[in-house]
Amino acid sequence: MEKGKxxxxxxxxxxYERMKETAPLVIHYPICGGGEECIFVCxxxxxxxxxxxMKVSLFGFKYKVRLRPFMANPENCKKCYICVQACPTGALRPVEKPVRHPALVLLYNTLKLPFKKKxxxxxxxxxxxxxxxKKNN
Structure with a gap:
């Protein structure tokens, strides 16, 4: 990580804007925890x-440089959306359904998490x- 710069x-x-323009998915980074669950299941x-x-806050606190997933090659995405299902915070979404109310999305997905089967x-x-x-934050 570029902590020095x-x-x-x-x-x-x-x-976010780059993904919105070219990818089938977007990540609302302020509610992304950075655990890379999306990458793990893809x-x-x-x-x-x-x-x-990138410069981002974690759930709205401590704005600083953190490591986050980014869809660098969206043309290779098969649009199976397994990554969206695995995202524990709801930050990763199809581009046509962006996060509108981050606090509500985070709360909803946190409460839903124990009931997700897979x-x-x-x-x-x-x-x-x-x-x-820990590494990414």
Whole structure:
């Protein structure tokens, strides 16, 4: 991460706008936890996703440079939306359904998380996701 040069690091809105223009998905980065659950479940992750430094707050607190997923090669996306289902915070969405009320989306997805069958609490709190969260924040 570019901790030495945070002034040169792009703001999260730049990445959001780039995804909005070219990708089938967008990430509302202020509610993205950075655990990389989306990348972990994607069958084509190495051909689509990158983790990049950007200026962003974590759930609205402590605005600083953090590592976040970015769809660098959206043309390789098969639009299966497995990554959207795995996102524990609701930050990752189809481009036609962007986050409008971040606090409500975060609250709703947090309350829904224990009831998700495949990508529930046990999935989010796996060791590798906890380590990614610590590293990326």
């Amino acid at each position: 945070p002034e040169n690091t792009p703001d999260w809105k730049e990445y 069958p084509f992750s190495d051909k689509i996703w990158e983790v990049v430094p 990508y529930g609490v046990k999935f989010v709190f796996r060791k590798e996701h906890a380590e990614k969260f």
